Amino acid sequence: MATPNTPLWEVFIRSRNGLAHKHVGSLHASDATMALQAARDIYTRRGEGLSIWVVPSTAITASDPAEKGMMFEPAETKIYRHPTFYEVPDEVGHM
């Protein structure tokens, strides 16, 4: 008999340096409590983090890589959103 599937969870960890939670991988667990415990064992064996989030993989909606052109093109043409677009004379100093 085929083994029944256990739900998939995505794991996010906040490292000690105060950065945001970062995706580190995924794991299988039947519920949230077990997912947290498994995430502790699988992804933080060497003090990698101070906080863990587990999220059911099915709860994530992702952008379609085939449409990345359309999705991100608007930002690429707007160079005036960057500080280096603007000219400030050297005499003014660092700004």
Added chain:
Amino acid sequence: MYTQALNTAEADDRHVEDAARAAQFQARIDAEERIEPNDWMPAAYRKTLTRQISQHAHSEIVGMLPEGNWITRAPSLRRKAALLAKVQDECGHGLYLYAAAETLGTSREELVDAMLAGKAKYSSIFNYPTLTWADIGTIGWLVDGAAIMNQIPLCRCSYGPYARAMIRVCKEESFHQRQGYEIMLTLCRGSTEQKAMAQDALNRWWWPVLMMFGPPDATSQHSDTSTKWKIKRFSNDELRQKFVDATVPQAQYLGLAIPDPGMTQDADGHWRYSEIDWAEFKQVLAGNGPCNRDRMAARRKAHEDGAWVREAAAAYAAKRQHRQTAQAAE
């Protein structure tokens, strides 16, 4: 991202692969771009990677058996804690790899079932027995050493999830090799009997370790396309030679003899080893190694013995879910 793994495989594979898409895919590979789970990929690329990553995962899991054999008999608490941590790491590596394999569209359960049914392979090396404590030192030093040699180029593999898993694995693997070498060093600095035990372990493991790099380039069936797809960056023989060149001085430092009387150093400094007994390799792969039956029996028993835990956890989760839904309805 590992998430959308399970929604792409079939739809993609049913399409007739047009040459334009394949050419575009190869151009991305040639430009050193990473391929991600939801990107289009040739069915053969998906199949090759599913096979390779799942076999790699099975190897990590089966690899816990020969070393687990010595946890309760480690010579000191320090050695025991280190060995336990190493075996836990192997389990973790297996799980990272299953997660990476799943992004290609086959569930972990299916991959594990294929291994338990004997349809998927694992590394030939784990079909050899661990007869003495020196075998634990030798495994860390040589088996993990060879694995690192294989895995470092895989950190740059074209498939993103595999490459990312390998980066984590390689970081942790370095501890494994060093703890193994330390065990060997301690034995070699110990009594005559202890040093003889170290030499005996090296004698038994040397050739099987060289076989870990796979068949010689002239006969390897997967190499050409894997190289084109940048799954493989170096050939089996290139990696094997790098390993031998790195290992000979380490053996000399221990005062141990490599069990290859025909070995010579050429003008370029490379250590040239004698002919490998590929008939033995084929026998072990075919299931006739010293421990194949033991390993499979142990994995099947562990899987069956764990069935009630999986069932209980699923039943508990279903009960809680049911209760929450009922409460929400009130």
